[in-house]
Amino acid sequence: MSQDTPSSTATVPAAPAGQGAQQGDAFENLLHETRTFPPTPEFAANAVVKAGEYAEADADRPAFWAKQARELLTWSKDFDEALDWSNPPFAKWFVGGEVNAAYNALDRHVENGLGDRVAIHFEGEPGDSRSYTYAELTEEVKKAANAFESLGVSKGDRVAVYLPMIPEAVITLLACARIGAVHSVVFGGFSADALRSRIDDAEAKLVVTADGTYRRGKPSALKPAVDDALSQDGHTVQNVVVVKRNGQDVDWHEGRDHWWDETVGEASAEHTAVGHDSEHPLFILYTSGTTGKPKGILHTTGGYLTQTAYTHKAVFDLHPETDVYWCTADVGWVTGHSYVTYAPLINGATQVMYEGTPDSPHQGRWWEIVEKYKVSILYTAPTAIRTFMKWGRDIPDKYDLSSIRVLGSVGEPINPEAWMWYRTVIGGDNAPIVDTWWQTETGAQMIAPLPGVTAAKPGSAQVPLPGIAVDVVDEMGESVPDGHGGFLVIREPWPAMLRGIWGDPERFKDTYWSRFETMYFAGDGAKKDEDGDIWLLGRVDDVMNVSGHRLSTTEIESALVSHPAVAEAAVVGASDETTGQAVVAFVILRGDAANNGDETVQELRNHVGKEIGPIAKPKNILVVPELPKTRSGKIMRRLLKDVAEGRDPGDATTLADPTIMQQIAQSLRK
Numbered sequence: 001m002s003q004d005t006p007s008s009t010a011t012v013p014a015a016p017a018g019q020g021a022q023q024g025d026a027f028e029n030l031l032h033e034t035r036t037f038p039p040t041p042e043f044a045a046n047a048v049v050k051a052g053e054y055a056e057a058d059a060d061r062p063a064f065w066a067k068q069a070r071e072l073l074t075w076s077k078d079f080d081e082a083l084d085w086s087n088p089p090f091a092k093w094f095v096g097g098e099v100n101a102a103y104n105a106l107d108r109h110v111e112n113g114l115g116d117r118v119a120i121h122f123e124g125e126p127g128d129s130r131s132y133t134y135a136e137l138t139e140e141v142k143k144a145a146n147a148f149e150s151l152g153v154s155k156g157d158r159v160a161v162y163l164p165m166i167p168e169a170v171i172t173l174l175a176c177a178r179i180g181a182v183h184s185v186v187f188g189g190f191s192a193d194a195l196r197s198r199i200d201d202a203e204a205k206l207v208v209t210a211d212g213t214y215r216r217g218k219p220s221a222l223k224p225a226v227d228d229a230l231s232q233d234g235h236t237v238q239n240v241v242v243v244k245r246n247g248q249d250v251d252w253h254e255g256r257d258h259w260w261d262e263t264v265g266e267a268s269a270e271h272t273a274v275g276h277d278s279e280h281p282l283f284i285l286y287t288s289g290t291t292g293k294p295k296g297i298l299h300t301t302g303g304y305l306t307q308t309a310y311t312h313k314a315v316f317d318l319h320p321e322t323d324v325y326w327c328t329a330d331v332g333w334v335t336g337h338s339y340v341t342y343a344p345l346i347n348g349a350t351q352v353m354y355e356g357t358p359d360s361p362h363q364g365r366w367w368e369i370v371e372k373y374k375v376s377i378l379y380t381a382p383t384a385i386r387t388f389m390k391w392g393r394d395i396p397d398k399y400d401l402s403s404i405r406v407l408g409s410v411g412e413p414i415n416p417e418a419w420m421w422y423r424t425v426i427g428g429d430n431a432p433i434v435d436t437w438w439q440t441e442t443g444a445q446m447i448a449p450l451p452g453v454t455a456a457k458p459g460s461a462q463v464p465l466p467g468i469a470v471d472v473v474d475e476m477g478e479s480v481p482d483g484h485g486g487f488l489v490i491r492e493p494w495p496a497m498l499r500g501i502w503g504d505p506e507r508f509k510d511t512y513w514s515r516f517e518t519m520y521f522a523g524d525g526a527k528k529d530e531d532g533d534i535w536l537l538g539r540v541d542d543v544m545n546v547s548g549h550r551l552s553t554t555e556i557e558s559a560l561v562s563h564p565a566v567a568e569a570a571v572v573g574a575s576d577e578t579t580g581q582a583v584v585a586f587v588i589l590r591g592d593a594a595n596n597g598d599e600t601v602q603e604l605r606n607h608v609g610k611e612i613g614p615i616a617k618p619k620n621i622l623v624v625p626e627l628p629k630t631r632s633g634k635i636m637r638r639l640l641k642d643v644a645e646g647r648d649p650g651d652a653t654t655l656a657d658p659t660i661m662q663q664i665a666q667s668l669r670k
C-alpha cells in the first residue's frame with residue numbers, strides 16, 4: 001500500500017491524484033473532517049430540488065427518470081419504455097421516443113416567449129464581447145444546419161470540430177444535433193496528428209475550425225493543424241468550414257475550404273427540426289484510456305439530454321429566470337459538452353462564455369467577468385482555484401462578487417484547503433460548494449451534494465445523485481462498510497451512460513464491465529467515511545489527471561519511444577500543487593543522444609507536443625540508465641512515482657535487479 005492511501009483500507013492500489021503524498025497527513029485528517037456547512041434556511045426553502053427526491057428516485061429509478069425526461073424535454077414522439085436493459089451492458093433509454101436536441105435547446109424557448117432572453121454572453125480574450133438571445137442563437141443554428149446540409153452532411157454523418165471557445169462552437173454542435181449528424185470535438189490543444197487519428201477513426205466528412213484564437217494576448221493558430229492533418233491523402237473529409245476569429249493569414253484549399261461567413265452566413269434561417277430516435281448517436285468524444293489508443297466515447301440523445309438537464313437544474317439549483325451561469329470548461333472536454341452546450345440551453349439559462357486564459361490581460365480577468373455579468377453560478381476546476389490561491393486573495397477581493405450564490409467544482413478531487421478558500425474568498429463565506437464527480441463516460445454528474453439539501457463537507461463529493469446507484473466495493477465486488485475504501489462502481493444503468501466505444505464494442509465490455517461483471521468500473525479509488533459520504537481518491541489505473549484533463553501514461557510513453565533517440569520510456573503522474581498531477585517521464589536514451597542530454601530533452605518535449613498536443617508535454621523528462629522492472633518485465637511505475645515526488649522509493653525487492661533504484665538516484669544527482 002502506498003503511504004498516501006488511507007490506512008483503514010488495503011484495497012486501493014494507486015496513489016490518489018489530487019491528494020498528493022505531501023498532503024498525506026492532511027488527507028488522513030480530512031477523512032475525519034468534522035466541518036459541515038448546511039444550507040441556510042433561506043437557501044433550502046427556495047431550492048428547486050428538495051430532499052424528497054432521493055426517496056422518490058429510489059422507489060423506482062426508471063420511473064423517476066421517465067418523469068424527468070417528460071418534464072425537462074419536449075418529445076416529438078413520446079417513448080414507450082423508460083429503460084431496456086435486456087442486453088447489458090448495452091442500455092436503451094426512453095425506447096421508441098423521438099426528440100431533437102437543438103429544438104429543445106432553442107426553438108421551444110422562442111415558441112414559449114423567451115426569445116429575448118440572453119442565451120450566451122460571449123467575452124473574447126482581447127475584450128470584444130457579444131450576446132446572443134435565444135431567438136438569435138436559434139437563427140444561427142438554423143443557418144448552420146442548412147449550410148452543413150448543403151455541404152453534403154446528413155443524418156448519421158460525423159463532423160469533426162476543432163474550434164476555440166467561441167459561440168460558433170456551440171452553434172456548430174447544436175447544428176449537428178439538429179440534423180442528426182454526430183459531432184466529434186477535438187480539443188484545440190491537441191496536435192495535427194491527434195486530430196487526424198480522430199478524424200480517421202470516426203470517418204468524419206466535414207471539419208469545422210477557425211483561423212485561430214487568442215491565448216495570453218497573442219494570436220494562436222488552429223487552421224494550420226487542420227491543413228497538416230489533411231495533408232496526407234486517404235482521409236474521409238470533403239469540406240472544411242473556417243470561422244474567421246483572429247484574422248491571421250491562412251492557407252486556402254480551393255473547393256475544400258469555406259469561410260463560415262460565406263456559407264453559414266449566407267444560408268437560409270428557415271429550418272425545421274425533426275425528432276431523432278432517443279438512441280440516435282449525438283456525439284463521439286475521445287478520451288484517454290490505459291492503452292495507447294484514445295477511446296471514442298459514444299453518447300446518444302434522449303437519456304443524455306435528460307440527465308444533463310436534470311443534474312444542471314438540481315446540482316446548481318438553477319433558477320433560469322434570474323441566474324447567470326458560467327462554466328469555465330472548454331468545449332473540447334465533456335464538461336463543455338454537457339454543461340456549456342446542452343444542459344444550460346435545454347434549461348433556458350443565461351450563460352457566460354469566455355474565450356481566453358484567466359490571466360489575460362491581468363489576473364483579475366475572471367472576477368471582472370463575474371462582476372460585469374453578475375454571475376450567480378460558477379462552475380470550474382480545482383486546478384484553477386489553486387492557481388488563484390497562489391496569486392492571492394487581494395485580486396478577487398478587488399471585485400464585487402456578491403452575485404455568486406452557488407459554486408461548482410469538477411475534474412479532480414478538491415483538497416479541503418482549496419475548498420475553504422473557494423467558499424470564503426469567492427463565495428463570500430456563504431455560497432454552497434457542489435463538488436461534482438463524473439466522467440466523459442458517465443456523460444453527466446453522478447455524485448454531488450444537492451445545495452439546498454446536503455450539509456456540505458470540504459473535500460468530499462459526498463452522495464450519489466437521485467436516481468444514480470454508486471457504490472464503493474472491495475476486490476471481490478462486495479460493498480465496503482462505512483469507514484473503508486475500495487473501487488468506485490456504478491450498480492445500475494443511468495440515462496447519460498456511454499453507449500459504447502465507437503467501432504469497438506469488445507473494448508467497451510473489457511474496459512468497464514469485466515472487472516466486476518455486472519457493475520460499471522469507473523477506474524477511480526474511493527472511500528466511504530463514517531457518515532457514508534464518498535471521497536474520491538484518484539485513478540487506480542494508468543490514467544493521469546493533469547489540471548482536470550485526462551492523459552494516458554501509455555499514450556505518452558508510445559509518443560516518446562517513437563522518437564529515434566529514445567530506447568525506453570516510462571511515464572508517471574507525479575502530484576503537483578497546482579495541476580493535481582504533472583507528467584514526469586523517465587527515458588533511456590540511445591547512443592549519441594545520451595551525450596546531448598539537455599538538447600534531446602527539449603526535443604522530446606516538442607516531439608510529444610507534436611504527437612499528442614501541447615497539453616501532454618511532460619513537465620519533467622529525466623534521463624536514466626535503466627528502468628525498474630519486475631522479473632516478468634513489467635515497469636514498476638510506483639517506484640518511479642516515488643522518485644518523481646521526491647520520496648525514498650518504497651519496497652524494491654521484487655525488481656529483477658534490486659540495484660536499479662540506486663543507479664537511477666545516482667544518475668539524477670549528477
Ligand code: WT7
Binds near residue numbers: 438440545548
Ligand atoms: C476522471 C474523469 C467530469 C468531467 C471532467 C473530467 C476525475 C472528475 C472529479 C471530482 C474527484 C474527479 C476522476 C474521473 N474526476 N471529477 N469531483 N472529484 N475526481 O472528465 O476527463 O472523463 O475524467 O476525472 O478520476 O475518473 P474526464
